[in-house]
Amino acid sequence: MNDIIIDKAILHILDTSIGSPVLADKLMSFSPQADEFLKIHIARAMEDGDIKKGGFKNSDASVQEHSESCSPDTFDTEGFKRAISNLEPENFIIVSQQLAQNIFELALSNPAIPAADVLICHFKYDNGIYFGLLKFNYKQSYIHHFAMVGDEKETGIIQQNATIANESQKLDEFAFIRLDDFSVLIKEKKYEINGGKEFYLSNRILNVTTDLSPKTKVKIVEKAAEKVIKEYYGEDPLRVSQLKTELKSCVDENSIVEIDRITNAVFDGNFSAQQRYKDEVAQKGISGRAFEVTSEIEKTVARKQKITTDTGIEISLPVDYLENQKKIEFIMNDDGTMSILIKAVNIR
Numbered sequence: 001m002n003d004i005i006i007d008k009a010i011l012h013i014l015d016t017s018i019g020s021p022v023l024a025d026k027l028m029s030f031s032p033q034a035d036e037f038l039k040i041h042i043a044r045a046m047e048d049g050d051i052k053k054g055g056f057k058n059s060d061a062s063v064q065e066h067s068e069s070c071s072p073d074t075f076d077t078e079g080f081k082r083a084i085s086n087l088e089p090e091n092f093i094i095v096s097q098q099l100a101q102n103i104f105e106l107a108l109s110n111p112a113i114p115a116a117d118v119l120i121c122h123f124k125y126d127n128g129i130y131f132g133l134l135k136f137n138y139k140q141s142y143i144h145h146f147a148m149v150g151d152e153k154e155t156g157i158i159q160q161n162a163t164i165a166n167e168s169q170k171l172d173e174f175a176f177i178r179l180d181d182f183s184v185l186i187k188e189k190k191y192e193i194n195g196g197k198e199f200y201l202s203n204r205i206l207n208v209t210t211d212l213s214p215k216t217k218v219k220i221v222e223k224a225a226e227k228v229i230k231e232y233y234g235e236d237p238l239r240v241s242q243l244k245t246e247l248k249s250c251v252d253e254n255s256i257v258e259i260d261r262i263t264n265a266v267f268d269g270n271f272s273a274q275q276r277y278k279d280e281v282a283q284k285g286i287s288g289r290a291f292e293v294t295s296e297i298e299k300t301v302a303r304k305q306k307i308t309t310d311t312g313i314e315i316s317l318p319v320d321y322l323e324n325q326k327k328i329e330f331i332m333n334d335d336g337t338m339s340i341l342i343k344a345v346n347i348r
Contacts, residue, residue, distance in 0.1 A: 004039045006030070007129075008092060009121035012100035014107060015138070016115045021104040023097045027089055041134060042123060045174050045187065049296040054184040054202060054210035056081070077207065084131040085179050087122060096120040099133065102205055112192040113200060114138060114172075128178045135173040135201075173201055184208045212285050214293040221247065221257060224280040225266055232273045237307050237338070238330050242266050251298050258290045307340070315340065 009030070013022035028034065045051070056077045083095045100118050107113035114137040121132045145156040175186040186208065190197040193204075202208045212220070222243065229239045246265040250257045259281060267273040307315045317328065331339040 003124075004042055005124040006035060006038060006042075007087070007122040007124065008089060009038065009119060009123075010093060010096045012096065012118045012120070014100060014104045014116050014118055016104070016108050016111070019108075021100060023100055025093065027093065038119065038121070038134075041171060042125065042132065042176075045134070045171060045176070046125065046185070047294045047296050048170060048187055049215035049294055050187050050213045051294065052186050052188075052210040052213045054186055054208040056182060056184070056206075056208050080207075081182055084177060092120075092122065099205065103135075106193070106200060106204060110191065110193045110200075114191075116173075125176075128180060131177045131179060133175045134171060137172055175201060175206060177206075184210070186210055187213075214291065214297050217286055217291050218247070218257065218293065218297060220281060220284040220286055221259070221262060224277060224284060225262065228273055228277045228280060229266070231276070232267075232270065237340075239266055251293055255293050255295075255298060256290050257293060259286065260289055315342075 009028045010024050010026075011028055012024055015022070058077070083091065086092070086095075099120065103113075103116075103118060107115060116138055117136045119132075119134045119136065121134070123130055123132055142157050145158045147154045171187070173188050175184060175188075177184050184206070186202055186206070188199045188201040190199055193200055198204075199210075202210050225243045226240060229236055229243070233239050243262065243266045246262050247257065250261060259278065263274050263277055267277060307317065309315075327343055329341040329343065331341060333339060
């Protein structure tokens with residue numbers, strides 16, 4: 001795990017059930033436990049498969065409605081960059097309060113946006129200095145209750161509606177802005193605003209444009225290939241196995257998925273299918289020829305392939321088996337059906 005040094009942080013309470021935010025006026029005093037808690041969440045967030053890369057929109061074309069309760073304002077992108085780059089505590093507190101107020105007002109008028117504690121910080125990670133916004137959306141949990149009733153002890157279970165994510169839970173929403181180049185890393189969810197769902201954190205709070213997340217891109221690569229395989233080759237588990245194997249190899253070798261490499265491996269020699277695949281991937285939003293994946297994706301991508309027969313039999317196979325004829329063999333029968341021979345296994 002990369003070293004994380006938290007320079008300063010402040011926590012604002014955005015509980016829409018009480019009608020007004022609790023905006024802190026002082027920086028957090030960090031205990032060792034709080035410091036470790038925040039570092040764990042930052043480290044996990046940096047490797048989240050749903051994280052998206054982004055950048056600020058041009059300031060001369062940036063009109064942003066900070067919240068439904070405010071009239072539309074011109075979002076001063078350059079001013080915002082200067083504000084979050086100012087490491088002085090007094091300025092940091094003011095900027096954090098303004099961001100928290102904007103989020104609260106938007107959530108207050110749009111109940112689908114979860115109430116939360118918002119933690120804003122400056123921290124160092126991987127030789128960069130970041131301005132971070134971590135939104136700890138409230139979750140329901142239960143705790144014990146104890147009271148004295150006369151001389152008798154009474155216990156019970158009560159519901160807590162404003163608890164935040166623990167160390168083992170992933171955050172649904174956060175944004176990290178690297179201060180040397182103002183690149184943005186963001187994870188967000190769509191919520192209903194004015195009758196339609198949208199990404200409010202990037203569109204209405206920070207005014208940034210974003211790329212697709214690595215997890216979304218991997219799904220596009222897989223689904224597009226499976227679609228084109230079906231169009232050109234029908235139900236062909238061998239082609240699908242080539243897709244899974246090549247995708248796993250890309251990720252394991254250098255954490256980069258190369259579109260051309262997968263295209264050539266899966267649709268070798270079929271130029272029409274290759275072009276159809278590239279068009280399908282581009283249409284779904286992948287514009288480049290390669291993209292990086294996070295360590296979270298590396299652990300989960302294409303480790304198994306499930307084969308389902310027309311009679312409902314399901315076979316789940318490790319990807320490493322698919323092209324190893326010592327382990328498994330796909331045999332095309334004269335009648336157009338396929339036999340699957342699984343070799344040298346112990347039954348347990």
